[in-house]
Amino acid sequence: MPRIVSRNPIAPDVVRLEVEAPKIARKRKAGQFVIVRAREGSERIPLTIAEGDAARGTITLVVQTIGRSTRELGALEAGGEARDVAGPLGVPTEVERYGTCAAIGGGIGTAVTLPIAAALKAVEGNRVLGVVGARTKELLILLDEMRAASHELAVATDDGSAGTHGFVTDVLKAFMEREKLDFVFAAGPVPMMRAVAETTRAAGIRTIVSLNPLMVDGTGMCGGCRVTVGGRIKFACVDGPEFDGHEVDFDELVRRQRLYVGHESDQCRMKDAP
Amino acid sequence: MSEKKPKKKRPPRTPMPERAPAERARDFDEVPLGYSPEAARREAARCIGCKKPRCVTGCPVEIDIPGFVARIAEGDFDDAARLLHETNRLPAICGRVCPQEDQCEKECVLAKKGESVAIGNLERFVADWARARNLTVHGECAAATGKRVAIVGSGPAGLTCAGELAARGHEVTVYEALHAPGGVLVYGIPEFRLPKAIVASEVGALESLGVKFELNAVVGKRETVDELLGEESFDAVFIGTGAGAPRFLGVPGENLAGVYSANEYLTRSNLMRAYEPDSPTPILRAKRVCVVGGGNVAMDSARTALRLGAEEVVLVYRRSRAEMPARAAEIHHAGEEGIRFELLTNPVRILGDDDGRVRGMECLRMELGEPDDSGRRRPVPVEGSEHEIACDAVVVAIGNDPNPLVPRTTPGLATGRRGNIEADEATGATSRPGVFAGGDIVTGAATVIEAMGAGRRAAEAIDAYLRDGS
Numbered sequence: 001m002p003r004i005v006s007r008n009p010i011a012p013d014v015v016r017l018e019v020e021a022p023k024i025a026r027k028r029k030a031g032q033f034v035i036v037r038a039r040e041g042s043e044r045i046p047l048t049i050a051e052g053d054a055a056r057g058t059i060t061l062v063v064q065t066i067g068r069s070t071r072e073l074g075a076l077e078a079g080g081e082a083r084d085v086a087g088p089l090g091v092p093t094e095v096e097r098y099g100t101c102a103a104i105g106g107g108i109g110t111a112v113t114l115p116i117a118a119a120l121k122a123v124e125g126n127r128v129l130g131v132v133g134a135r136t137k138e139l140l141i142l143l144d145e146m147r148a149a150s151h152e153l154a155v156a157t158d159d160g161s162a163g164t165h166g167f168v169t170d171v172l173k174a175f176m177e178r179e180k181l182d183f184v185f186a187a188g189p190v191p192m193m194r195a196v197a198e199t200t201r202a203a204g205i206r207t208i209v210s211l212n213p214l215m216v217d218g219t220g221m222c223g224g225c226r227v228t229v230g231g232r233i234k235f236a237c238v239d240g241p242e243f244d245g246h247e248v249d250f251d252e253l254v255r256r257q258r259l260y261v262g263h264e265s266d267q268c269r270m271k272d273a274p
Numbered sequence: 275m276s277e278k279k280p281k282k283k284r285p286p287r288t289p290m291p292e293r294a295p296a297e298r299a300r301d302f303d304e305v306p307l308g309y310s311p312e313a314a315r316r317e318a319a320r321c322i323g324c325k326k327p328r329c330v331t332g333c334p335v336e337i338d339i340p341g342f343v344a345r346i347a348e349g350d351f352d353d354a355a356r357l358l359h360e361t362n363r364l365p366a367i368c369g370r371v372c373p374q375e376d377q378c379e380k381e382c383v384l385a386k387k388g389e390s391v392a393i394g395n396l397e398r399f400v401a402d403w404a405r406a407r408n409l410t411v412h413g414e415c416a417a418a419t420g421k422r423v424a425i426v427g428s429g430p431a432g433l434t435c436a437g438e439l440a441a442r443g444h445e446v447t448v449y450e451a452l453h454a455p456g457g458v459l460v461y462g463i464p465e466f467r468l469p470k471a472i473v474a475s476e477v478g479a480l481e482s483l484g485v486k487f488e489l490n491a492v493v494g495k496r497e498t499v500d501e502l503l504g505e506e507s508f509d510a511v512f513i514g515t516g517a518g519a520p521r522f523l524g525v526p527g528e529n530l531a532g533v534y535s536a537n538e539y540l541t542r543s544n545l546m547r548a549y550e551p552d553s554p555t556p557i558l559r560a561k562r563v564c565v566v567g568g569g570n571v572a573m574d575s576a577r578t579a580l581r582l583g584a585e586e587v588v589l590v591y592r593r594s595r596a597e598m599p600a601r602a603a604e605i606h607h608a609g610e611e612g613i614r615f616e617l618l619t620n621p622v623r624i625l626g627d628d629d630g631r632v633r634g635m636e637c638l639r640m641e642l643g644e645p646d647d648s649g650r651r652r653p654v655p656v657e658g659s660e661h662e663i664a665c666d667a668v669v670v671a672i673g674n675d676p677n678p679l680v681p682r683t684t685p686g687l688a689t690g691r692r693g694n695i696e697a698d699e700a701t702g703a704t705s706r707p708g709v710f711a712g713g714d715i716v717t718g719a720a721t722v723i724e725a726m727g728a729g730r731r732a733a734e735a736i737d738a739y740l741r742d743g744s
Contacts, residue, residue, distance in 0.1 A: 023496050035490075037453055043546070043554040044453070068554045084453040086490035216546070216555075219451050219492055219679060221461075221518040222538035228529055233522065238679070252529055255630030259531040260556040 001081040005058050011141050014108060015063050015074040016050075022057030024049070024087050030095060030119035031210070031242055034087030035218040036061065038076060042083065043069035046215045046237075048187075049088060050111040050142070051118075059085075062111035062141065089218045090241050093208070097125040099182035102175055103150065104131040104168050104196055106188020110142050112210045113187045117149035120185075127151050129175055133168035133188070137161035169195045181205050186245065190254050197245030209245040211236050213256060228252050287389040288317035299580050299611040302465040302549055306370075306398075311351070314399040318346035321391045324383055329393060332381035334727030335434075337361045339378055339393055346396055355404035358397065359411040363437040363480075364430065364726060366405055366472045369398025371463060372723045373601050405475055415483055416443035421740040424449060424508040426493045426680060429457025430722045431514030431713030431729035433480060438733030440483040444740060447508075448480075449491040451679075454545060457516055459722070461545040462537070464574050466581065470544075494679035499687070503708060510708045510736050513695060514729060517714035518677040522670055523566065527624030532558055532632035536567070536575045536671035543578050560667030562586045564635050566621055567671030568598035573605060575669040576613045587613050588663060592620040592640050592653045616663065618642070620653065624668055634664045676715045684709070694718055702732030710736055 005018040024034060033048045051060035065074035076082060093116050101120045105113030110132050121128045130150030134140045135158045147153045154171045155163025164171050168188070175181060176199070186196040187210040200207045213225040213236050220238035227234055230247035234240060291307040292298075298305050309317065321343045329339045338357055345354035358365050374380075374394035382390035404411050421444045425432045428450040436446045454460050456473040481487070493499065493515075502508045520535035522528050539557070542548040546555035563579035565572050568591035579587045589608065591598060594617050598605060609615070616637070623636040639659035642651035676694045681687055688696040688705035695704055695711040702710040712728030714720055 027496055041547075041554070084490045086451065086453070086492055087496065089492065089495055216538060216541050217452060217461075219495075219518070220677060221520070222541050223520045223522070223535040224538040226529060233529065252630065255531050256529065258629075259558065259631075 001083060002085045004076045004078050004080045004082065005056075007076065007078045010062070011139050013065050014139075014141055015065060017061045017063060017073070017076065018058045019061060019082060019085060020057060021059050021085050021087075024085065025052045025057050025059050026054045028052045028059065028088035029092035030115040031093030032088035032090045033218075033241065034059065034061070034085050035089065035215070036073060036082055036086075037084040038069060038072035039083045042072050043067075044084075044216060044218070045069055045073065046089070046212070046218055048112040048115070048210070050114050051145070052115075062108060064108045086218065089237060091239065093119060093185075093242055095119045095123060097123050098206075099125065100127045100129065100179060101183040101185065102129045102131060102172060102181055103146075104133070104172065104184065104186040104188070105142070105146065106133045106168055106186070106192040107135070107139060108141070109186075109188030109192070109210070110140075110146065113185060114142050114145055114149060116185050117146060120183075121149055121151065129181075130154070131156065131168050131171050133157065133171075133192070135159065167195065168192060169199045172196060172199050176200075176203065176205075184208070184245075186210075190250055190257070193245060193248075194250040197248070197250075201246050207245040208242050209248060210241050211243060211248065211253060212241070213253060214259065227256075284384070284388065285316070285320060287320070287392055288313050288395070290392070290395050295610040295612070298466065299577070300583075302581055304469055305466050305607060308402055309395055309399040311349075311403075314346050314351075314396060315349055317392050318343045318396055320384065321347065322383065328381040328383060329378040329391075332378040334377065334723045335362050335730055337378075337397075342400060343391065343393070343396055346400060351400060351403045352409060354400045355409055355411050358400050359404075360413070362397075362726075363412075363434055364476050365397050366401035367430070367459060367468060367476060368723055368726070369394055369396075369401050370468050370472075373721060375602060377723065405472070412437075412479060412483060413441065415441050418445070419443040419740065421445065421509045422447070422507065423736060423740070424502045424506070424511045425514065426499070426502075426511060427451075427457055427514040427516055427713075427715075428455040428477075428487065429514055429516050429713060429725060430459060431516075431725035431732075432457065432512065433476065434726040434729030435512045435514065435712065435733045435736070436485045437480050437483060438730055439736060440480065440485045442733070442737045444737070445484070447486045447488055449488050449493050449497075451490070451492040452545065453489055455487050455489065461541045462571065462574070464540065464544055464578050466577065467574065492679070494683040499680060499684040499706075499709060509740055510710065512702070512729070512732055512736060513680055513704075513709065513711040513715055514713045514725065515677045515680050515715045516725075517674040517719040519675040520670070521673045521675060523621060523672065525621055525623050527626055527632075528670070530624055530626040530632050531630050532560065532666060533624055533668045533670065534558075536565075536571045536669055537674065539575055539669045540571070540578060543582065549578075549582055557582060558667050559583050560665070562588070562665040563667045563669065564621075564663055564665040565589045565669045565671055567591065567673070568593065568600060569671065569673070570600045570604050572671035573600045573608045573613075575671050576608055577611060579667070579669065580611055580613065588616055588665065589613050590616045590619050590621060590635070590637065590663070592618065593650060594618055594642060597650045618653065620655065622660070625662065632666055632668055634662050635668060636660060636662055674714075674719050676718065680715070692718060700731060701735035702728060703735060708739065
């Protein structure tokens with residue numbers, strides 16, 4: 001079973017796990033995810049591969065411990081084992097020479113944005129403007145890693161406790177006023193991704209968002225993760241998780257995500273939310 | 275004394291004892307209880323031992339049916355089990371889920387004169403007998419050949435192929451994308467029809483033959499078929515990845531919250547055990563559930579909904595009962611348990627409330643017209659017959675397409691129009707040397723036993739390929 005190499009809490013209710021998964025570490029590309037079960041009987045949880053180290057044979061996962069199964073996962077100690085890790089799943093990010101790119105992460109979504117910012121920066125000719133946002137300073141994660149993966153990093157907090165007092169879209173607008181953006185990537189809460197897509201729509205800037213619908217198998221078998229993109233049904237697990245933000249039906253995504261609100265696994269979330 | 279010999283009255287088919295509908299419809303325990311040894315012997319004695327047994331020709335894996343049935347009649351259940359396992363590695367599963375009425379039992383001579391021998395029930399009895407006693411029924415493996423075979427997918431085709439190859443002395447590794455082996459046997463078929471302990475036991479038997487299982491291994495993503503043949507140094511690959519891509523209706527409202535594919539609904543309930551009160555995997559406990567479709571998966575979904583606490587379950591099917599692809603026994607069981615059948619009815623729209631949750635389905639009445647490509651009469655909408663069926667969950671069980679993950683990532687592998695892998699029916703050989711395929715990934719959604727038959731035939735061909743490279 002996959003061994004937990006290290007475990008570090010990086011924010012309230014956010015744990016960073018380095019997991020031994022040599023085959024996945026070798027194969028994974030930016031934008032892909034794994035499905036993890038903490039132990040027998042746990043739910044299958046999709047998690048973006050935040051970082052991968054082929055030489056060490058490990059992948060890094062960032063877990064928000066807000067439900068029963070994610071708390072079981074976050075409670076695993078270094079030296080312990082996760083029951084299952086399957087992947088790499090999903091279609092890798094289309095990393096090209098875009099020019100000036102904004103890579104935006106909101107809250108836990110920063111873990112999704114990090115590998116994409118890094119992959120974009122690795123392409124010569126790209127300039128990566130990183131943006132990390134959260135409600136408040138202590139919920140900002142992976143700042144050092146995002147700084148390393150960007151040419152320039154901006155921070156925004158809703159309460160102004162760090163960086164710009166406001167939303168990531170305020171930073172994005174400032175960037176857009178300052179210079180021409182060629183590509184925008186955003187991962188985070190649905191309202192944030194929607195706001196980013198609306199911010200870039202008029203300017204016609206190519207905007208990719210990483211969706212996080214409910215998912216079971218992750219291999220295209222159940223269709224639980226289906227989303228409407230450009231009027232067509234897509235499965236986030238095999239057709240995504242990244243889609244054109246200007247084409248995504250965010251209302252539908254939110255409604256489908258709320259299906260189990262009130263279920264036991266969700267009650268933990270309600271109760272424990274900071 | 276009359277000269278005329280009185281016509282011997284044939285004893286009737288021994289009924290399978292079952293739990294009462296009212297009792298069973300609210301839990302996930304198995305419905306049929308299985309024959310007692312006495313009942314099994316009584317039923318086996320009905321077999322007249324035809325010289326040319328037609329039942330065998332009706333069996334996709336050609337079990338020696340008269341042979342094992344005769345052993346049961348004699349009371350030698352151990353020997354019956356050994357004989358049965360010679361040709362069928364998963365008899366406890368086949369005895370439960372095979373459509374015997376369309377296969378062996380259909381060909382049984384007695385069927386022509388009334389009631390066939392209950393071959394399926396007898397198969398199940400013998401398999402359970404062996405399992406309960408931990409009888410070693412698998413023969414010795416042949417001497418190791420040093421050849422290595424990768425099996426992709428651990429459903430009925432893959433498991434059968436794996437067992438046959440291991441018995442022939444090859445080193446076999448089964449790659450399974452999910453966290454448990456069994457494929458559709460564990461994610462699709464519900465506990466009340468096929469207890470998961472039985473699948474686990476059959477998998478254990480394969481492990482004792484030396485078959486290795488690599489779980490959470492998504493071939494096409496983590497390793498490709500070419501890598502299995504290359505750096506992983508397998509000598510041959512068998513692809514049995516099944517028909518796992520759900521079809522949807524293509525009607526408005528299909529993405530409302532509360533609309534499931536049967537795959538999702540059943541996977542949540544079966545594989546993830548959402549029916550258990552302390553399961554962390556949620557499933558909607560809907561009061562009124564509409565299931566769309568008329569096959570076995572639709573019956574499984576409807577009966578699962580009932581067991582999850584639905585007050586009413588309506589099965590909506592666009593043709594009539596006669597055209598339903600489900601087994602007669604499953605339709606019967608569903609009806610007994612109180613599933614309501616809305617036949618000749620077709621959904622045209624799923625209706626939602628203000629929160630985007632399902633509140634009903636708008637349907638049309640249908641009538642049967644001329645036969646279509648499938649030979650079944652085509653359903654034609656009755657004009658002006660729009661009506662609503664209220665429900666708070668919809669399960670779409672109208673079939674599956676082949677899973678595209680492996681075909682899409684294997685260059686040079688010929689595929690058909692629906693994305694199925696093209697393979698020789700007799701050998702499973704594909705357009706790629708050393709790559710074989712069988713089961714639903716080749717044929718489209720079919721039955722467990724047909725997939726097993728394909729796995730078995732492919733194993734023979736792979737064995738020949740490995741021995742003399744042909």
